[in-house]
Amino acid sequence: MKQATRAQIYLLPLLISALTLAGCSQLQNKKSDKKNRMTTTTVNKSGSNRGQDFSGKDLAGKERLIGGGGGGGSASTDGFNSQGIDTKDLGMDSGKSGGAQSQGFGVDPDSQAAIDAEIQSAIDALMAEGKNKPLTPADIKNPNSILAQRVIYFDYDQATILEKYKPILAAHAELLANYPEMRIRLEGHADERGSREYNVALSERRAETVRQYLSFKNVGSEQMENVAFGEEKPLVPSHDNTAWSKNRRVEINYVTY
Amino acid sequence: MTSHDTHWFYALFAMLILFVLPSTSTAELELHISKSAGDGVPIAIAPISGGANFIIEADLKRSGRFTTQRLTNKTKLSIFGGALSATVLKTIKAEYLIRGRLAKTGLDIELIEISTGSKAAVFRIGHVTNRRRMAHKAADKIFERITRLKGAFDTRLAYVTSTGHRPNKHYRLYIADSDGYNPHIILNSNQPIMSPSWSPDGSKLAYVSFESGKSAIYVQDIFTGKKRIISGKKGINGAPTWSPNGSQIAMSLSVDGNSEIYILSVHNGALKRLTNDRAIDTEPAWSGDGRAIIFTSNRGGAAQLYKIPAHGGQARRMTFMGSYNSAADIVGNKIALVRRNGGQFRIAIMQMGGSGADIISTGKYDESPSLAPNGTMIAYATQRKGRGKLVVVSDNGKSKQELHAPEGEVREPAWSPYIR
Numbered sequence: 001m002k003q004a005t006r007a008q009i010y011l012l013p014l015l016i017s018a019l020t021l022a023g024c025s026q027l028q029n030k031k032s033d034k035k036n037r038m039t040t041t042t043v044n045k046s047g048s049n050r051g052q053d054f055s056g057k058d059l060a061g062k063e064r065l066i067g068g069g070g071g072g073g074s075a076s077t078d079g080f081n082s083q084g085i086d087t088k089d090l091g092m093d094s095g096k097s098g099g100a101q102s103q104g105f106g107v108d109p110d111s112q113a114a115i116d117a118e119i120q121s122a123i124d125a126l127m128a129e130g131k132n133k134p135l136t137p138a139d140i141k142n143p144n145s146i147l148a149q150r151v152i153y154f155d156y157d158q159a160t161i162l163e164k165y166k167p168i169l170a171a172h173a174e175l176l177a178n179y180p181e182m183r184i185r186l187e188g189h190a191d192e193r194g195s196r197e198y199n200v201a202l203s204e205r206r207a208e209t210v211r212q213y214l215s216f217k218n219v220g221s222e223q224m225e226n227v228a229f230g231e232e233k234p235l236v237p238s239h240d241n242t243a244w245s246k247n248r249r250v251e252i253n254y255v256t257y
Numbered sequence: 258m259t260s261h262d263t264h265w266f267y268a269l270f271a272m273l274i275l276f277v278l279p280s281t282s283t284a285e286l287e288l289h290i291s292k293s294a295g296d297g298v299p300i301a302i303a304p305i306s307g308g309a310n311f312i313i314e315a316d317l318k319r320s321g322r323f324t325t326q327r328l329t330n331k332t333k334l335s336i337f338g339g340a341l342s343a344t345v346l347k348t349i350k351a352e353y354l355i356r357g358r359l360a361k362t363g364l365d366i367e368l369i370e371i372s373t374g375s376k377a378a379v380f381r382i383g384h385v386t387n388r389r390r391m392a393h394k395a396a397d398k399i400f401e402r403i404t405r406l407k408g409a410f411d412t413r414l415a416y417v418t419s420t421g422h423r424p425n426k427h428y429r430l431y432i433a434d435s436d437g438y439n440p441h442i443i444l445n446s447n448q449p450i451m452s453p454s455w456s457p458d459g460s461k462l463a464y465v466s467f468e469s470g471k472s473a474i475y476v477q478d479i480f481t482g483k484k485r486i487i488s489g490k491k492g493i494n495g496a497p498t499w500s501p502n503g504s505q506i507a508m509s510l511s512v513d514g515n516s517e518i519y520i521l522s523v524h525n526g527a528l529k530r531l532t533n534d535r536a537i538d539t540e541p542a543w544s545g546d547g548r549a550i551i552f553t554s555n556r557g558g559a560a561q562l563y564k565i566p567a568h569g570g571q572a573r574r575m576t577f578m579g580s581y582n583s584a585a586d587i588v589g590n591k592i593a594l595v596r597r598n599g600g601q602f603r604i605a606i607m608q609m610g611g612s613g614a615d616i617i618s619t620g621k622y623d624e625s626p627s628l629a630p631n632g633t634m635i636a637y638a639t640q641r642k643g644r645g646k647l648v649v650v651s652d653n654g655k656s657k658q659e660l661h662a663p664e665g666e667v668r669e670p671a672w673s674p675y676i677r
Contacts, residue, residue: 157555157559192622193602193622194560194581194583194595194597194602194624195540195553195560195583195584195595195624195625196451196452196584196624196625196668196669197451197452197495197496197509197539197540197553197584198537198539198540198553198555198560198583198584200451200472200493200495200496200509200516200539201493201495201509201511201516201537201538201539202537204492204493204511204516205515205516205537208511208514208515225491226492227470227471227472228472228492228493228511229449229467230451232449232451232467233423233426233449235423237422237423238643239622239640239643
C-alpha cells in the first residue's frame with residue numbers, strides 16, 4: 001500500500017513534465033529545422049585561418065561539393081506519421097518517465113538489485129490496483145495504470161525478456177488484443193559498447209523478442225512494427241553502468257492513439 | 258626580379274585571403290597532432306609562398322614514416338631552383354630537402370637528396386580549385402618517391418556528427434579533406450545517420466538514414482547532392498558497403514526476420530541473400546579482389562569475424578582472440594577491426610590469412626576503423642571526456658592526430674578511395 005502511493009507520487013509529476021517537454025520539443029524541432037535548412041544551403045564552409053592561403057578558396061568552380069538532400073524525408077518511404085502524431089516525441093515521453101522514474105526512487109543508482117526491487121514492487125502495486133478493471137486506451141495516459149510503463153530493459157548483449165517485465169508486456173498485450181485497431185511501434189535500443197551496426201542488429205532482436213511475446217499473447221502482427229535504433233538514441237547520454245542499463249531497452253510507442 | 262615580384266604578389270594574395278575571408282566554418286574539425294615519429298626518414302622542408310610547406314609537412318608527419326624539419330631562414334638553398342652547394346647542404350641534418358614555389362601555373366616542387374645534392378624529383382602540381390589539395394598532391398608524390406608506396410593524402414574523409422540533446426538532436430553527414438579541412442555537409446537530419454561508405458570512384462556515398470522514421474539505405478552523389486533510396490525494407494536496412502568494382506553493394510537486412518548479409522546489384526537492383534543463420538550477421542566488408550566478404554556474427558555466442566565467398570557458401574570463423582571482434586575494414590591484406598580486450602574496445606590490425614593482430618588504439622570505446630586506400634593510416638572514432646572524436650593513426654602506430662568537432666560528437670569516419 002505504501003509502495004503504491006509512492007509510485008503514484010513519482011509517476012504523476014513525471015508524466016506531466018514529460019508531456020510538457022514533448023510540447024516544447026515540437027516547437028523547438030520546428031525552429032531547428034529552419035536552422036538546418038539554412039546550414040544546408042551554406043555550402044561554402046572552409047577554414048581560412050590556418051595554413052595560410054591554402055585553406056580557403058576552393059569553393060567556386062566544379063570541385064565544389066553540394067550539400068543537399070535535406071533531412072526532411074524528401075526521398076522517404078514514411079508512412080508512420082500519417083496520424084499526425086509525432087511518434088518520436090511519444091517515445092521520448094515513455095522513455096523519460098520510465099528512466100527517470102526508476103532513478104527517482106532515491107536508491108543508490110549503482111545498485112542494480114535495489115533498482116530492480118523498486119521497479120518490481122512498483123509494478124506489483126500497479127498490477128494490484130488495476131486488477132479487476134479491464135484496460136482501456138485511456139489507461140495509457142493514466143500514470144497510475146500499468147500501461148504507463150512502456151519501456152523494458154535488457155541485460156548486456158542479450159535480447160531475452162526478463163521475467164520482471166512480463167506483467168507490463170502482458171498488460172499491453174491485453175489492451176492491444178481487445179483493441180485491434182490500435183498500432184504500436186517497438187523501438188529497440190542498445191548501449192554504446194560494441195560496434196554501431198552490430199548494436200542495430202542487437203536492438204532489432206530485442207524489439208523482435210518483444211514482438212513475438214506480444215504476438216503469443218494474441219496481438220495481431222499487423223498491429224506491431226519494429227524499429228531498431230542501435231546505440232544512436234541513448235536515453236541517458238553518459239558513459240557508465242547506470243546509463244547503459246537504461247539505454248538497453250525496448251520502447252512501446254502507441255502510434256494510433 | 259620578376260620572380261621576386263610574383264613572390265610578393267602571392268604573399269599579398271595570401272594576406273588578403275587571411276583577412277578578407279574570416280573563418281566562416283564553425284563545423285571544421287580541430288586538428289591536434291598528439292604523437293609523431295622520431296625515427297622516420299629525416300626530411301627538411303623549406304618555406305613555400307602560400308604555406309604549402311606546412312600542409313606537406315603535416316601530411317608526411319601523419320604517415321608515421323618521416324621526421325620533419327622546418328627550414329626557417331630564407332637562403333639561396335631554400336629557394337626553388339636555387340644553387341645547391343655541397344658544403345651548405347651538409348649543414349642540413351636530413352636525408353632529403355623539399356623546396357617549392359607557388360606560381361601562376363601551379364605548385365612547383367623539388368625533392369633533393371642531400372647526400373648527393375641531386376634532384377630526386379622535380380614536378381609541378383597544376384592548379385586545383387581546392388588549393389590545399391595541391392599541397393596534398395605534392396605530399397603524395399614525395400611520399401611515393403621515397404617510400405615506393407602510393408600516397409593517400411589527397412583523399413577525403415566522410416563522417417557523422419551529432420549536436421544538441423534529446424529530443425532536439427541534429428545529425429549531419431560531412432565530407433572533408435583527409436586532414437579534416439574543407440568540411441561540407443552532405444546530409445542534415447534530425448534523425449540518426451549511420452555507416453557512410455564510399456563508392457570506389459569516390460563520387461558517391463551510400464549511408465543509412467532514419468529520416469523517414471526508420472532505417473533506409475541511400476546513395477548520394479557528392480557533387481550534385483542527388484540521392485536515391487536503394488533499400489527501404491521492413492526491419493533493418495544497414496551497413497552498406499560497396500564492392501571493389503562498384504557493381505554491387507553488400508548490406509545487412511532483417512526483412513526475412515533476422516539480420517543477414519545480402520548483396521544488391523547496383524545495375525539491376527537484384528538482391529541476393531548471402532548468409533542464413535539465426536544469429537546476428539552484419540557489417541560486411543569486401544576483400545580487395547571482391548571474391549570474399551568478411552562480416553560480424555554472434556553465431557558462436559559472441560560477436561566474431563567470419564569470412565564467406567561472395568558468391569555464397571560456407572562461412573568460416575576468422576578471429577579467435579578477444580571476446581568480441583567486429584566491424585572489419587579491408588585494404589589489400591590488412592584488416593582493421595574492433596576488438597574487446599577485457600572491458601576495452603580497441604582498434605586492431607590483422608593480416609588476411611594471419612592469426613595475430615596488433616592493437617593500435619588506446620581508448621576504451623574505440624570503434625568504426627577505416628583504412629586509408631594505401632593502408633598506411635587508419636581513422637577511427639573514440640571518446641574523450643565523454644565526447645566522440647576522430648583519431649587518425651599511422652599503421653606503425655608512430656604518428657597520431659586527433660580531430661575534434663567544436664561542438665557535439667564526431668564519429669563513423671569513412672576514408673575515401675583515391676580521388677581521380
